[in-house]
Amino acid sequence: MKNLILLFLLIAANVQASATFEEWFINKTLRIDYYHSGNSDSEIYSLEQVKSEPYWGGSHINLFDTLNYGEYYFKVFDTQSNTLIYSRGYCTLFNEWQFTEESKHTTRTFTETVVMPFPKKDVRIEFLSRNFMGIFEKKFEYTVDVKSYFISHERQMVYPVYDALISGDPATKIDVVILPEGYTATEMDKFKADCDKFASELFNFEPFTQNRDKFNIRSVLAPSAESGTDIPGDKTWKNTIMNSSFYTFDSERYLMTSDFRSVRNLAANAPYDQIYILVNSSKYGGGAIYNFYSTSVNSNASAAKIFVHEFGHGFAALGDEYDDGSTSFNDMYPLNVEPWEPNITNLVKFENKWQHMLPANTPVPTPLDKDTYALQLGVYEGAGYVAKGLYRPTPDCLMRSFKGDKFCPVCSGAIQRMIDFYTK
Secondary structure, eight states: OOOHHHHHHHHHHHHHHHHHHHHHHEEEEEEEEEEEETTTTEEEEEEEEEESSSSSOOOOOOOOSSOOOOSSSEEEEEEOOOOOOEEEEEEHHHHTTTTTSGGGTEEEEEEEEEEEEESOOOOOOOOEEEEEOEEEEEEEEEEEOTOTTTTBOOOOOOEEEEEEEEEEEEGGSEEEEEEESSSSSGGHHHHHHHHHHHHHHHHTTTTTTTGGEEEEEEEEEOOOOOSSSSBBBGTBOOOOOOOOBGGGGGTTTBBBSSSSHHHHHHHHHOOSSEEEEEOOOOOOOOOEETEEEEESSSSSSSSSHHHHHHHHHHHHHOOOOOOSSOOOOSOOOOTTTTSSSTTHHHHHHTGGTTTTGOOOTSSSSSSOOOTTTOOOOOOOEEEEEEEEEEEESSOOOTTOOOSSSSSOOHHHHHHOOOHHHHOO
């Protein structure tokens, strides 16, 4: 009897959650494009455009972001009742740029977007940004008249879609859209083969292996005029569809694009939760930003591990655990505020991290010696691009180096929680 009651309650909860989506939303996308401007200690939001797109790849159940990840957050309210109906956390390229030397003496503008299921009624969207104490502050708001004829329905950059892996309904799966960068029209078969390779190799790593049936992977067959990507340090410039480049923020292996409008326009050809840009290059490199996009090269010897490492950032909000000083960022993690990334701590609020997972009598911090096993859980100094003051869960992990082929227990747990968030 107890089992029957529990089953009834679970079914009722799912019906209620589903009805909530049906009450507030249409199964397509509302996209808000805006400009994010500023320097190292200031920021300004300004609206660019509002668009309607034909697909929605997100959950119909988990409409509210409860994970508290990201440097930014947006909330969607029904204007008539002031009811919160949707929210998400995310990061952007602008935030990373704010920690570069250039931002101390230069003002720049980045194009950004947020997407949500298309509301049935008018909504107010609030944009929030973390302050230096890690607290979200409202910076901008915009009210959308859902019947306005200024909402653009124009389809830009329309291309066919190739299905690399389809497991089911986008509403209950994690939908990854792979975008081709630097593949010419004659290289589309190569791109499809690379997408198949990505779909295969991602699931060679746990916990993705045991969750393969929870993913859909589609790719957009969009050619570039030229093959490859920009490598400014080598004076190499290519005409590509998303304008990607190595040497982002003058870090040689950081491969990103600031042309986010083109990224979104291409992604709109399919339902998606996550955007992955596959770059036609053998040079070592990649990059990823949480709930923004991920990139990696297609044919480097370490391509498979680059795939999965960058997806750890973009999908599961994992931080970098290395401390080799190879980035251009300055003081990205203030030592008086606990980082929001689940796999990095400065011990300010370690009880909110993996403290509960530590074996009994584990010293904090944990000493590292040559006999320490690579995935032995502890609190090891050196993470987040610095050698002192930040700590990681294990001596090594795929979020630190490619010496091994596993995520540590903390990173694996964070990935699994995110998979569950999208699919349950």
